[in-house]
Amino acid sequence: MKAILQTESEAKTVAMLRAIAHPARFRIVKLLAARASCVCGDLVLELPLAQSTVSEHVKVLKDAGIIRGTIAGPNTCYCLEPAALAWLQREFGELRSACCRG
Amino acid sequence: MKAILQTESEAKTVAMLRAIAHPARFRIVKLLAARASCVCGDLVLELPLAQSTVSEHVKVLKDAGIIRGTIAGPNTCYCLEPAALAWLQREFGELRSACCRG
DNA sequence: CCAGCTCATCGTAAAATCCCGATGTGAAGG
DNA sequence: CCTTCACATCGGGATTTTACGATGAGCTGG
DSSP: OOOOOOOHHHHHHHHHHHHHOSHHHHHHHHHHHHSSSOOSTHHHHHSSSOHHHHHHHHHHHHHTTSEEEEEETTEEEEEEOHHHHHHHHHHHHHHHHSOOOO | OOOOOOOHHHHHHHHHHHHHOSHHHHHHHHHHHHSSSOOSTHHHHHSSSOHHHHHHHHHHHHHTTSEEEEEETTEEEEEEOHHHHHHHHHHHHHHHHSOOOO
16 A cells, blocks of 8 residues: 555544444444443454454454453453544544535 | 455445545545545546556445546546435444443 | 463464556547 | 547556464463
8 A cells, every 4th residue: 555645633534444444343343332331252252253353353443542442350341432433423524514516 | 354244234334434444545535525626637636646546546435435426528527425424424423322331 | 370261462374455557448629 | 530638447466454273471260
């Protein structure tokens, strides 16, 4: 992928979108949104993927700032990062407000 | 990429996100949002990419339903698809409304 | 301390993406 | 008709992503 000059804001948004724009990771985000409690290894049960694969997807989401993980004894507990979702929602709102006249 | 059972709505959202989640394509969307007029080959001038590459990025966005292209004589004129941006904004709004309690 | 559980990381093979130059296509203009 | 301009598509090489099994690391109960 060729580098394109990006503002910091653009880079942040694109990084978040890349993280979410994957079937398994989008599903993880939806699961975290739907469950009353922060899930952890339950994600592995919900997805038809190996444990290591799920762990890597979770890492991608965490690195992008979409989710947050806290260690709870032997497990890790994940939950959504509200600010990230709010950021993305606002981003699309701004794009939508300027629109084509054709 | 392993197939994950998706609802039609999920698939649509993920496809749109995949399309936008790329530096060049996100830039294209922002350019279309910023310009007063629908641009066309101007995109090639704005991006440090070959014409064929830009054309392919545009095709990805079009296939995902993010932008719309209309032929205007020898050129093609692109503009944003408002419904797509609204859809994505709403999607993030829904995710945000359900959130972690940690 | 050891066994066992949960989760993270490593090594790597398969697949997808990204980008480009070359070439195809279709509309004007001469 | 022939050229030219704008754009799309093709073929293919480089890079990245995805997924897995195996293994590492940390906590916990016995």
